[in-house]
Amino acid sequence: MQPTVTDFFHDATGTFSYVVADAATREAAVIDAVLNYDPRTARTSTQFADRIVAHARENNLRVRWVLETHAHADHVSAGAYLRDTFGAQLAIGSGIRKVQAAFKQIFNLGEDFKPDGSQFDRLLQDGETLTIGTLPVRVLAMPGHTNDSIAYVVGNCAFIGDTLFAPDVGSARCDFPGGDARLLHASVQKLYQLPESTRLFLCHDYPPGSRLPRCEVSVAEQRLSNLHLRDGISADQFVSMRVARDRGLEAPNLILPAIQMNIRGGRKPPPEANGTSYLKLPVDTL
Ligand SMILES: [Fe+2]
Structure with missing residues (x-):
């Protein structure tokens, strides 16, 4: 049995979120969901994530898992929101x-x-298996872009x-704390051992020119x-290209809010005495 995959593209961050469903049982997982975040006002909204909620309701899906591929630095995760909305389990590596x-520390x-x-409700190890209804989900460690x-x-x-x-875009940067281009090369070789017809679903697309985003x-x-x-x-060729390229890259727009929320599963920091949550800006640190 193959899963039913539905993609949702979040334009502002170029992110794909997915709903993966088992047609036999109507159980489902959500992967890498985005929470809207306006950097000018620090206001979050669930507008995008609510499209996923509506899709699940319309299709009578029972979402059991809200899964992250890693702690994202370029968008805020709707993980905790969807976990609570669906009564699902939130998992990450x-x-x-x-x-x-x-x-x-930072x-x-x-x-x-x-x-x-x-x-998170569940921390996943390399080789572990979850299930979505009757479908097994195998976890493969892919360190390189980040170590989780x-x-x-x-x-x-x-x-x-x-x-x-x-x-035509290639690979993600490997210069965040814990990133490692050599590990990414090795992880990709592991992915390339999967059957050639395997459908690889991307977390982002930044299409050059007039090409439309593809997931x-x-x-x-x-x-x-x-x-x-x-x-x-070769690993050496890739590492020298990647390291040189990463030196010239700007930090992602949302790295400061995204990381602070995503290491909390997509939650705001605990509110202060006045009931408001605050995010920090570490000056001259990144
Ligand atoms: Fe990322």
Whole structure:
């Protein structure tokens, strides 16, 4: 049995969120959901995530899992919101603890922030299996872009986060704390061991020129034509290209709010005495 996959594209951040459903039982998972965040006013909204809620209701889906491929730096996650809305379990790779520890220092978070993954219901290890109804979901560790990155393999579909982008865009940066270009090359080789017809679902697309965003690329197409990671590009070649390229990249627009919320599962920091939550700006640090 193959899953039914529905994609939702969030224009402002170029992010794809997915609903993955088992037609036999109508159980489903949501992967990498986006919470709207306006950087000018620090206002969040669930407008985009509510499209996912509406889709689930219209199709009588029971969402059991809200899954993250990693702690995203370019958009705020609707993970906690959808977890609470659906009564689902929120899961991420067990590497999140290292990401939390690194950013706890950077943001000088207090004792109330525990870098132990307890903000999530489930921490996933390489090789572990979940189920969506009758469909097994295999977890593959994909360190490189971040050290908590994982892919979810369901039937002939794999949800790969930022492990690869579309062939004409290439790969994601590896210069965040815990990122490592050599590890990313090795992770991609592991992905390339999947059958050639495997449908790789991307977390982002930033289409060059007039091309429309695409969410899906086969293993065969990536191996043949990925700009940075097609077959035959050695680890050394990739690492020198990636490191040089990362030196010239600006930080993502939403990195400061996104990381502070996403290490909390997509939640705001605890409110202060006046009932308002505040995010921090570490000056001259990043
Ligand atoms: Fe990312």
